[in-house]
Amino acid sequence: MNFLNIINQLAEVDSDVFDRLDSRRAVFSSLGTVAKRSALAATPALLASFFQKAYAGSNAGDPVEIFNYALTLELLEADFYNKVIASSQFAGTNSANQAAIRQIYKHEAAHVTLLQNVVRAVGGTPTTIPGFSTAVFSTLTTFAAQLQVAQLLEDTGVRAYKGRAADIQALGVNSVTVSGPGAINPLESALRIHSVEARHAAHIRYMRGQTPWISGNGDLDSQAYYQGNTPESNVTQAGYNLTTAGTPTPGVTYSATDAAASFDEILTKSEVLALATPLIGA
Amino acid sequence: MSTNLLSQTTGRDQDQVLYTPIKRRSFFMYAGATAGATALVLAGCSKSDSSPGMVSLGNGNLSVLNYAYALEQLEAAFYAQVVKSPATDFQTGELAYFTQVAAHEAIHRDFLKAAIINVAKGTPIQDLTPNFANINFASRASVLGTAKAFEDLGVAAYNGAGKLISASDPNGATYLTVAGKIVSVEARHAAYVRDLLSAGSFADDQQVDPTYGLDKTMTPADVIAVAQSYIVQKIDASSVGK
Numbered sequence: 141m142n143f144l145n146i147i148n149q150l151a152e153v154d155s156d157v158f159d160r161l162d163s164r165r166a167v168f169s170s171l172g173t174v175a176k177r178s179a180l181a182a183t184p185a186l187l188a189s190f191f192q193k194a195y196a197g198s199n200a201g202d203p204v205e206i207f208n209y210a211l212t213l214e215l216l217e218a219d220f221y222n223k224v225i226a227s228s229q230f231a232g233t234n235s236a237n238q239a240a241i242r243q244i245y246k247h248e249a250a251h252v253t254l255l256q257n258v259v260r261a262v263g264g265t266p267t268t269i270p271g272f273s274t275a276v277f278s279t280l281t282t283f284a285a286q287l288q289v290a291q292l293l294e295d296t297g298v299r300a301y302k303g304r305a306a307d308i309q310a311l312g313v314n315s316v317t318v319s320g321p322g323a324i325n326p327l328e329s330a331l332r333i334h335s336v337e338a339r340h341a342a343h344i345r346y347m348r349g350q351t352p353w354i355s356g357n358g359d360l361d362s363q364a365y366y367q368g369n370t371p372e373s374n375v376t377q378a379g380y381n382l383t384t385a386g387t388p389t390p391g392v393t394y395s396a397t398d399a400a401a402s403f404d405e406i407l408t409k410s411e412v413l414a415l416a417t418p419l420i421g422a
Numbered sequence: 423m424s425t426n427l428l429s430q431t432t433g434r435d436q437d438q439v440l441y442t443p444i445k446r447r448s449f450f451m452y453a454g455a456t457a458g459a460t461a462l463v464l465a466g467c468s469k470s471d472s473s474p475g476m477v478s479l480g481n482g483n484l485s486v487l488n489y490a491y492a493l494e495q496l497e498a499a500f501y502a503q504v505v506k507s508p509a510t511d512f513q514t515g516e517l518a519y520f521t522q523v524a525a526h527e528a529i530h531r532d533f534l535k536a537a538i539i540n541v542a543k544g545t546p547i548q549d550l551t552p553n554f555a556n557i558n559f560a561s562r563a564s565v566l567g568t569a570k571a572f573e574d575l576g577v578a579a580y581n582g583a584g585k586l587i588s589a590s591d592p593n594g595a596t597y598l599t600v601a602g603k604i605v606s607v608e609a610r611h612a613a614y615v616r617d618l619l620s621a622g623s624f625a626d627d628q629q630v631d632p633t634y635g636l637d638k639t640m641t642p643a644d645v646i647a648v649a650q651s652y653i654v655q656k657i658d659a660s661s662v663g664k
Contacts, residue, residue: 243625246635248635250635251634254636302602302603302606305599306595306598309589320634321634327584327585328584328585331584331602331605332637333635334606338606339612339625342610342614343617346617353522378533378537387536388533398525402607403603403607404603406602
């Protein structure tokens with residue numbers, strides 16, 4: 141992974157990225173040492189820490205930024221499914237699989253339109269991306285390989301929305317009049333998209349013979365998409381280790397698998413961008 | 423009383439009761455333990471309140487937590503029964519998955535109760551008594567149909583409740599994030615059960631608005647109106663989030 145290429149791709153998502161980086165010289169000074177260890181530059185954890193610095197506190201409380209962030213992910217998903225549906229692998233799979241992918245694509249395309257209208261309604265310009273990277277897509281030579289990416293995109297989408305819910309809450313905006321649905325509560329709409337992404341994720345996992353929930357023992361569950369500062373394997377909620385006997389209920393012990401699977405976890409913006417940016421391209 | 427007695431009569435003490443001749447004194451211990459065990463079986467049934475009365479969910483952020491706690495109690499009780507007396511026509515793998523779902527819901531229930539007490543510094547609502555008279559637990563179709571109704575209801579409830587959580591409370595952001603962590607698991611359950619009932623119905627046009635791609639959302643009053651038929655106590659959700 142070419143680090144500067146990622147920055148260039150990121151610039152297509154976030155046109156302010158160079159200003160953002162330039163105004164934060166501390167980031168560049170840390171980049172100096174990073175560059176010497178370029179082998180590490182491809183690791184999501186390092187990228188995440190880089191973006192964390194670049195984006196720390198930036199645009200806090202800006203509805204345009206929040207909804208363009210969501211739009212970016214929806215654009216990526218929608219174009220991915222668009223490419224799937226146009227592929228020979230899709231043509232060769234059964235009608236049930238095709239119907240499921242078409243239904244999911246329909247929702248992602250609807251989310252794109254809705255979020256574009258939300259961004260306009262809060263005074264912004266909807267972001268655009270080149271699409272899901274053709275180069276990456278061309279490596280998905282089977283329908284099964286496409287489904288793997290679908291699972292990663294959906295589970296990441298769930299985590300991404302969850303990670304910004306509190307930011308939307310903090311906006312304190314109860315109603316936005318949006319072209320199409322009219323007056324909506326933006327937090328409620330985000331939650332309603334979030335649960336649809338979770339339904340998608342569950343179905344894709346089910347299609348792949350995985351548990352619909354993230355049990356940690358799935359074939360992809362160890363990938364970076366399931367890690368982060370709060371990994372999906374987390375068993376502690378609001379200070380409670382749910383696997384400790386008697387916590388939170390005396391006499392009751394839950395397994396780590398059940399405790400982890402019963403709560404989905406968040407990803408921060410920097411973590412999501414580190415995961416998603418390599419998938420964005422012409 | 424029986425709860426206290428049970429907690430004192432665990433492990434070695436209980437064995438002693440079983441292995442020593444039943445003298446008058448230990449007979450009462452044994453009887454007490456049995457009463458305790460019975461109480462445990464009936465956990466989720468009404469506390470020995472003098473009158474069943476109305477259970478108010480209250481107001482403010484605490485009411486949103488108690489609202490979620492009420493729904494998780496209902497779901498946990500349902501799946502506990504599903505696991506205890508599985509449908510005779512469950513297909514391969516379904517009981518194993520429902521056992522996992524039962525654990526998830528029990529964890530949600532227990533976590534919410536603990537969070538209400540220790541994080542929100544509030545009082546959880548009482549244990550609710552489920553009314554599953556209209557569910558045929560021996561029938562896969564009845565169990566799946568009920569599971570679908572509960573899961574879709576839960577998703578719509580959380581989707582509608584998020585905006586009711588006040589951010590002016592220092593814990594408001596935490597409550598919302600935790601609710602978000604739970605609701606997506608409920609949505610996974612819903613999608614799974616829907617696929618079992620009708621393959622490919624995980625997010626069909628009846629559940630997810632096809633124009634905007636939005637899942638359902640419901641007010642607490644509407645949710646409780648549906649859930650009420652499965653709960654003995656009358657629930658008052660009129661001031662949730664207010």
